[in-house]
Amino acid sequence: MMPTIPIAELLAGGVLPLAAINFHTLFFLLFAAVACGAAVAVVAADNVVRMALYLVLSLAATAGLFFLAGAEFVGAMQLMIYVGGTLVLLVFGVMLTAQAPFVTMKSAGGDRLLAGFVGVALLAMLVLAGLSVPSWRQPASGAVPEPTATPLGMALVGVRVDQPPAGQPEDAVRSGYLLPFEIVSVHLLVVLVGAAYLARAKRRKTPRAIEVAASVEPPEAVAEHAAIGRTRAAASVLTGESA
């Protein structure tokens, strides 16, 4: 046993009230401040790429909140889907505004007023709803089970391995989420096939260029390009040739 380091007690004992700080609360406030501040910045910014940057910051801070709450799977999901999705949004933002350098967007005063009204109304509703649940007013106490994604994954393929709710017998048959999972999968597949169908050019002038464009552009944009014969121009953005 090594002797205790006096500086630790010195710091904890009143020179600095650091021991009083709850790190969980500190990090919660930090992440929450970043999320809210960046969200306001998204609205306030007038350059589409900066907006995307602030949006990524806000969403990443939300992922941090999930990690802080121990919901690792949801946090990673947030990073993968929302932050990764904003990436694609950013690409389109750059592509659509690339005609002139750093296009700025200004919204009219009336729009701002209307948006502000809707935003405040939504916020008020959410705050009221959040405060109306008594069990949410205090932090949860007692033993929290080790969070893992396995029960969720097993439930998605139709097998429930988590604890049944109190009062239910141990071996009661509980359905998993296989049906919703399959419905969502088939729905996504339909969307994928539909997008591929829409993106197919009617008149194949340069198949290679269409293929390249289709792999990165939204289907509508590709169809439009093909229709007005600008496919080569769209592809040349990628290959670096002069159009």
Added chain:
Amino acid sequence: MVDFLTSTIGLSGWLAWTVAATVSAVLILNVIAGGALVFIWAERKVSARIQDRLGPTRTGGRFGWLQSLADGIKLLAKEDLMPEGADGMLFRLAPYVSFCASFCAFIALPFAFDVVGQRLNVAVFFVVAVLGLEVFGVILAGYASASKWSLFGAMREAAQVVSYEVPLGMCVVVPVMLAGSMDMVTIAEKQAGWFWNWYVFHDPFTFVIFWVYVTCAVASVNRAPFDLAEAESELVAGFHTEYSGLRWSYFFMAEYGSMFLVSAMAAVLFLGGWNGPMPVAAILGFSEGTGDTAPYLVRLLGLANLVGKASLGVIIMMWIRWTLPRLRIDQVMTTCLKYCTPIAAVMFAGAMLWQIGLPGGLIPGAGRPGGEIREGWLEGPGGRAAAPPAADESRDVAQVAP
């Protein structure tokens, strides 16, 4: 580590947490920065060997080992330029975004048993998600530079990374499926023992999918032959054309960090992680439980194993870079959409069927180790370890024997 700090050294709770977090962060930072230093030197040497060039010979005496340090001093001393028309904030921010993404992914990477910044239950998923964010910095850099070359490079990178995430994800799912866990520590522990327990040798499908993973990993970190984002023969230097000095070097630290990361991930997922080809520690009688120093020795050995495998992966990436010519953008897309994705999908289905048909491998009786390692939800306080065996059967669907 927190336990050690509070019980042995006697730090109070908050200080122990802070010290533990700082130590982890500094160690990871040094892995990236020190690794980049070594790998840049190795890159020069490997390229010199392969292409019959002259590598560094004079700086620092034998082998030119001081070359990277000299490079570092040069980059530090270089003027930090910014184009006149650039978007200042985004231009300055972009290198840090790239570097942070690379750094964050290391947090969940285990270097040996329990030698991990933060053991996450969904470590594999987390690393893949965070690695995808690195491209964000590249796009910001390309856009903010106000240069056509940069924008071309960034757009190519975006197209490439978004496409290659699909087959990469499919490849990563296979070891996750075999191990029944997304926890990297569990996945590596399940491959303990001799090298034929590694998932790459699990069945023919995993062997193929390992090579698909290698292809996608090289593409996702933008190394040649997939380095279209910088393509110096057409785009000057691609997304970092306008960068110089320290900001430029952040991009490179991020690139070498990601290279090491995907190699380490290949090692953990397919090549047994910190388990060497021979169970040396087990043969010598060391194990996690024996004595006071044995666990540390075992972990040190594991650390050497993992870093060795990951470094070998990086060297192989260099070998590929200096051997193969760069692909065209349409060839890159074809490789991804027409080859990697279908192959990965078929191999995924094959590995799944193999697992159902031959769960014990080809040799009957030669059981795989770690089969009894289950996740906490069965044994933990909230789990049902004491559940009756009849009810247990319904839960073992993932490992049903025919």
